[in-house]
Amino acid sequence: MRIVGSVSLAIATTLAGLFGALMLGLSGLTLAGPGLTMIEYSDSDDSERSIGIGTGIIALVVWLMLLSSALVTGLRGGDPTRARHATAWVIVALGTAVVLVALTAVLATPHPTSEYPLLE
Numbered sequence: 001m002r003i004v005g006s007v008s009l010a011i012a013t014t015l016a017g018l019f020g021a022l023m024l025g026l027s028g029l030t031l032a033g034p035g036l037t038m039i040e041y042s043d044s045d046d047s048e049r050s051i052g053i054g055t056g057i058i059a060l061v062v063w064l065m066l067l068s069s070a071l072v073t074g075l076r077g078g079d080p081t082r083a084r085h086a087t088a089w090v091i092v093a094l095g096t097a098v099v100l101v102a103l104t105a106v107l108a109t110p111h112p113t114s115e116y117p118l119l120e
Helices: 002-026 046-075 082-107
Strands: none
Touching: 002 046, 002 082, 046 082
């Protein structure tokens, strides 16, 4: 039963982490430029961007909390078996890898080239 709970929490934590990465990507946050920069979109608003960044950060904090909860659920309890420990570590590692790959892909997005470049 603990394995089922741990797997369920790992699925929920992966979805929360992917949502956080999505929100950071939609807000235009990128590390592809010189440091942490914002991609300027013509129809974006600063308040919308700050809501997106805040939601992304909150979702990543929830991801970390659920990740630790999934690990504790899988490792604790009476009669710990080797299979249960291995399952807990594997599902947490897979969920972490999926979220970190998505977050890296989102934050490594370069600035788009403009269709209408500025004349100098």
